[in-house]
Amino acid sequence: AFVAALIAGEKAAFHEWEAAPYFEGCLPVEVMAERGPETLRHGPLKPFGLTDPHAPERKPYAVVQLRQDNKLGTLFNMVGFQTKLKHGEQLRVFRTIPGLQHAEFARLGGVHRNTFLNSPKLLDASLRLAAMPRLRFSGQITGCEGYVESAAIGLLAGRFAAAERLGEPIALPPATTAHGALLNHITGGHVDAIEAGPRSFQPMNVNFGLFPPLAEGIRRAGAARTLAKKQALSARALGDLEIWIGRHPAAAAE
Incomplete structure (x- = not known):
């Protein structure tokens, strides 16, 4: 009933200037619901791994994560509930969730718009504007997604600017590290075309898909292979990062 109500609920119309594709990692809750009745419980309402200590044999079908938003513990954020539902519809639909029937909503949801540069075409490898190198960009506007990634x-x-100011060579982080993989996506990740047609640069969180492949394959299968691959990529990244930041100058010189 909740999924059906989300889909049927009245949405606020987009203005002409708002017509932009959604970021896959931050979809409105009703858009996810439209992709299938099971989509939400494999996304923001994912219950897997949660156990009720009072009834461990009873597994929840879906859960809503409430994040405390103030020190008093009187405000809680419904995580993952960005939405284009009109305010009246939000009150009606969200109160169909068990436990929220009598909830007071201090602030209702919305959808934010991200503005970002077409960095692969506009920025050089050290995040300078190619047409005006005295300007350097950082953070979300460069086309990364997430608080940690923006930081x-x-x-x-900051490191690049300091090195340039001191007249020192700018050392880019290895592409095998999370910093380097993300930087490489931002400054060189533009895909002009794919088999399905034209495609443009889009913001992205750091993920293992951005890392260069391992020199040697993983001789395992299934979930064990996936885990071993991630562990190997992580170990390589940490080792290369230590060299880059100068903890092993002899190894770096080699």
Whole structure:
């Protein structure tokens, strides 16, 4: 009933200037619901791994994560519930969730718009504007997604600016590290075309798909292979990062 209500609920219309594709990692809750009745419980309502200590044999079908938003514990955020539902519809639909029938909503949801540069075409490898190198960009506007990722790109921009000011060579982080993989996506990740047709640069969280492949394959199958691959990529990244930040100057010189 909840999924059906989400889909049927009245949505606010987009303005002409708002017509932009959604970021896959931050979809409105009703858009996810439209993809199938099971989609939400494999996304923001994922219950897997949660056990009720009072009834461990009873597994929840779906859960809503409430994140405390103030010190008093009187405000809680419904995680993953960005939406284009009109305010009246939000009150009606969200109160169909068990436990929220009598909830007071201090602030209702919405959808935010991200503005970002077409960085692969506009920025150089050290995040400078190619047409005006005295300007350097960092953070979310460069085309990364996430708080940690934005901070990481800000850190790199600061290091690059400091090195340039001191007349030192700019050392880019290895592409095998999370910093380097994300930087490489931002400054060189534009895909002009794919088999399905034209495609443009889109913001992205850091993920293992951005890392260069391992030199040697993983001789395992299924979930064990996936886990071993991620562990190997992580170990390689940490080792290369230590060299980059100068903890092993002899190894770096080699």
